[in-house]
Amino acid sequence: MERRNISAVNEFILLGFRGSEDFQILLFLIFLFSYLLTLTSNIIITLLICLNSQLQKPMYFFLGNLAFLEMCYITVIEPKMLANFLTQDKAISFVACMTQLYFFIALACTECILLAVMAFDRYVAICNPLRYTVILTSRLCFQAAIGSWISGFTIAVVKVYFISGVDVCHSNVINHYFCDVSPLLNLSCSDKGMAELVDFIFAVLLTVFPLNFILISYICIIKSVLGIPTTTGKKKAFSTCASHLTVVIIFYGSTLFIYARPKAIYSFDSNKLVSLSYTIVTPLLNPIIYCFRSSAMKEAWTRTMCRKRET
8 A cells, every 4th residue: 555645645526515406506505505604793792892982892802802713714615625526636735735734723713712711701700800900911811812822823823733644555535525633633644643742632632721721710700799699690691701701612512523422423424514514514603692792892893883884
């Protein structure tokens, strides 16, 4: 069996979702609609936060970062995915595949850290409301956001470096709808232990530690909320955290399923379905979750529309 370094492969074939031509067109329309809706809603959130002084707060600063991240996230994956629904040629060049893999990993890592930072924001707002503006200064928020982005893109360099060093055999067919870590490593016919170890270590660092930080933050939040004497106060406190907690459950739930399930039930077909939850569904739901539960976002939208009508 011929063995060659993965970087010697000129192109890969993305199998995507197999089915009849009519089924492919149906999927194209569904995912095109979700892509445009996700882009539009996240652009609206970003613009609302930038244009409304009432939203110039740490919570919405981090939400703006998350909205921008989600726009990048889906743009890395969906355009090629949509193109593959309409063509028989599902090839992707090595450079394009590694580029897609790099930005996918970088943005996923950044989101893990950013969600933990947003949990800290909610912790301070609930548990130390009088010191909120003192603790979460503009400088600290900017540093936290930049640190999340730099960490994610730096980790991606390391992971892609080790993945690109494995050897593949005859097959260059990737049983997925984008260039992901596991499907690429599955092509290897050499010792891929180092690449898998690096992937596992960073998966632990970026899943277990941020998730534990989020859990600890919410334990403290729950204790603080339970100490509020009025029912109205408790509901108001919980409502400020509900959106973030919902996003965390969706994102980490699907991520943990991918990394933590036993190999005995591992299947690339089920892997593709689960991957949809954090590559397509989560970016679509995030703006809906935050906008519908945030009265400040609704008011900002109303003010912006009123100003537009007046002009």
